Amino acid sequence: xxxxxxxxxxxxxxxxxxxxxxxxxxxxxxxxxxxxxxxxxxxxxxxxxxxxxxxxxxxxxxxxxxxxxxxxxxxxxxxxxxxxxxxxxxxxxxxxxxxxxxxxxxxxxxxxxxxxxxxxxxxxxxxxxxxxxxxxxxxxxxxxxxxxxxxxxxxxxxxxxxxxxxxxxxxxxxxxxxxxxxxxxxxxxxxxxxxxxxxxxxxxxxxxxxxxxxxxxxxxxxxxxxxxxxxxxxxxxxxxxxxxxxxxxxxxxxxxxxxxxxxxxxxxxxxxxxxxxxxxxxxxxxxxxxxxxxxxxxxxxxxxxxxxxxxxxxxxx
Amino acid sequence: xxxxxxxxxxxxxxxxxxxxxxxxxxxxxxxxxxxxxxxxxxxxxxxxxxxxxxxxxxxxxxxxxxxxxxxxxxxxxxxxxxxxxxxxxxxxxxxxxxxxxxxxxxxxxxxxxxxxxxxxxxxxxxxxxxxxxxxxxxxxxxxxxxxxxxxxxxxxxxxxxxxxxxxxxxxxxxxxxxxxxxxxxxxxxxxxxxxxxxxxxxxxxxxxxxxxxxxxxxxxxxxxxxxxxxxxxxx
Numbered sequence: 001x002x003x004x005x006x007x008x009x010x011x012x013x014x015x016x017x018x019x020x021x022x023x024x025x026x027x028x029x030x031x032x033x034x035x036x037x038x039x040x041x042x043x044x045x046x047x048x049x050x051x052x053x054x055x056x057x058x059x060x061x062x063x064x065x066x067x068x069x070x071x072x073x074x075x076x077x078x079x080x081x082x083x084x085x086x087x088x089x090x091x092x093x094x095x096x097x098x099x100x101x102x103x104x105x106x107x108x109x110x111x112x113x114x115x116x117x118x119x120x121x122x123x124x125x126x127x128x129x130x131x132x133x134x135x136x137x138x139x140x141x142x143x144x145x146x147x148x149x150x151x152x153x154x155x156x157x158x159x160x161x162x163x164x165x166x167x168x169x170x171x172x173x174x175x176x177x178x179x180x181x182x183x184x185x186x187x188x189x190x191x192x193x194x195x196x197x198x199x200x201x202x203x204x205x206x207x208x209x210x211x212x213x214x215x216x217x218x219x220x221x222x223x224x225x226x227x228x229x230x231x232x233x234x235x236x237x238x239x240x241x242x243x244x245x246x247x248x249x250x251x252x253x254x255x256x257x258x259x260x261x262x263x264x265x266x267x268x269x270x271x272x273x274x275x276x277x278x279x280x281x282x283x284x285x286x287x288x289x290x291x292x293x294x295x296x297x298x299x300x301x302x303x304x305x306x307x308x309x310x311x312x313x314x315x316x317x
Numbered sequence: 318x319x320x321x322x323x324x325x326x327x328x329x330x331x332x333x334x335x336x337x338x339x340x341x342x343x344x345x346x347x348x349x350x351x352x353x354x355x356x357x358x359x360x361x362x363x364x365x366x367x368x369x370x371x372x373x374x375x376x377x378x379x380x381x382x383x384x385x386x387x388x389x390x391x392x393x394x395x396x397x398x399x400x401x402x403x404x405x406x407x408x409x410x411x412x413x414x415x416x417x418x419x420x421x422x423x424x425x426x427x428x429x430x431x432x433x434x435x436x437x438x439x440x441x442x443x444x445x446x447x448x449x450x451x452x453x454x455x456x457x458x459x460x461x462x463x464x465x466x467x468x469x470x471x472x473x474x475x476x477x478x479x480x481x482x483x484x485x486x487x488x489x490x491x492x493x494x495x496x497x498x499x500x501x502x503x504x505x506x507x508x509x510x511x512x513x514x515x516x517x518x519x520x521x522x523x524x525x526x527x528x529x530x531x532x533x534x535x536x537x538x539x540x541x542x543x544x545x546x547x548x549x550x551x552x
Contacts, residue, residue, distance in 0.1 A: 281416070
């Protein structure tokens with residue numbers, strides 16, 4: 001059961017027609033002029049065997065707050081496929097096999113099929129982005145992810161004009177993921193965004209944390225990060241990407257539609273039906289650290305608010 | 318039961334009931350263990366869970382006393398009940414002072430702009446059903462703790478028993494409070510287990526009352542209260 005919400009965003013608004021028409025000429029010119037390095041000369045991203053990425057650029061837009069420690073980021077996780085307790089993923093996720101890994105791409109796109117993780121990563125240059133992560137449970141962290149823009153990945157599959165939304169599905173293998181034996185959520189875990197959200201420059205695909213290969217409990221080997229949305233809107237251990245013209249089902253929305261909407265943008269003015277979203281506990285501050293006020297769109301309002309112009313955020317929570 | 322075994326059991330109860338708090342303090346001080354990434358949540362959960370566990374244990378005393386005939390068990394009931402109250406208070410204080418940050422205005426320290434912990438506390442109690450329910454349980458525990466002394470028991474006579482039946486209501490409210498804050502409606506294994514135990518304890522209690530009522534209308538039967546002769550005198 002899902003509500004159809006029209007964002008009123010036409011494909012032509014996401015990609016201005018002029019840019020669309022001129023893209024190839026512009027790109028060719030830019031590559032020729034050396035402004036954009038051509039794919040051939042680019043450092044090909046791979047999952048390093050040693051566990052540490054060696055060529056990661058720092059992104060200029062990173063959050064300036066103190067990042068949480070690697071220990072905090074990797075010991076306190078919501079990843080119900082490995083158990084519903086916060087320490088369960090760190091304890092149980094060692095059974096996840098992340099290599100070989102492949103991702104199936106389907107739906108309204110020109111290039112569909114099954115891609116190995118190596119294929120997925122190859123053309124992208126990795127960068128470190130420090131993002132705030134606000135959980136719907138009113139705690140937050142600051143995390144240095146390693147990855148690349150989600151839009152760069154999705155555009156490679158050449159979504160058609162039918163593709164209004166994109167859905168992501170996590171692995172749901174009960175032999176590797178003990179939590180999948182329990183029907184606490186609709187498995188496989190599924191999340192989705194509008195295409196406009198998914199190709200927004202802040203939307204991110206992460207393959208690492210703190211310069212290291214993504215720990216299993218954080219959604220290895222490949223996950224999305226949507227910093228202006230509540231944390232559960234990220235999809236971990238992705239095995240499928242599906243382009244569609246209908247608003248896709250999302251696991252938490254299926255579990256409690258009145259509590260978890262399709263958008264689930266961080267919004268201090270719209271409370272969860274059971275608790276307030278006005279403030280949050282930034283983890284790592286100690287027992288006596290006061291809460292901090294939650295920011296609209298988790299502090300990314302300047303960049304993303306325009307995605308939701310005219311949308312009633314109380315109704316489209 | 319000899320006086321000595323009563324003292325020994327009491328000491329064991331003190332040790333067992335203080336253990337969660339001691340472990341929290343050791344973890345907070347960094348001496349042993351850790352409170353984890355979300356320290357406030359850990360303290361909140363440990364205190365709440367211990368409070369609920371002790372409430373359930375308190376409710377177990379009377380059925381055990383009745384089936385074994387060891388009437389002295391009643392002295393442990395008070396101790397367990399008071400420790401349950403203690404942890405429920407700690408749970409509430411952690412929420413109000415640390416989680417919401419009421420500690421800071423109380424100490425005259427500034428809070429982040431836009432946040433008013435006092436107002437937030439009142440709004441939570443009034444508007445968040447799971448907090449309303451939990452807070453009600455805490456408030457209802459106060460008269461029980463206040464009248465837990467032997468002197469009050471003697472003074473209130475039969476009313477004491479009636480008043481202290483509230484503990485069943487409190488335990489149910491505590492369970493509802495616990496159940497209601499779980500994020501996924503399907504992830505309720507633990508609250509279901511609590512509910513089963515509570516239902517069993519309530520069932521035993523109701524059965525006892527019904528049997529007693531029957532005994533009262535049929536004078537040929539003696540009360541089913543275990544006769545004093547069965548009480549163990551120690552060895």
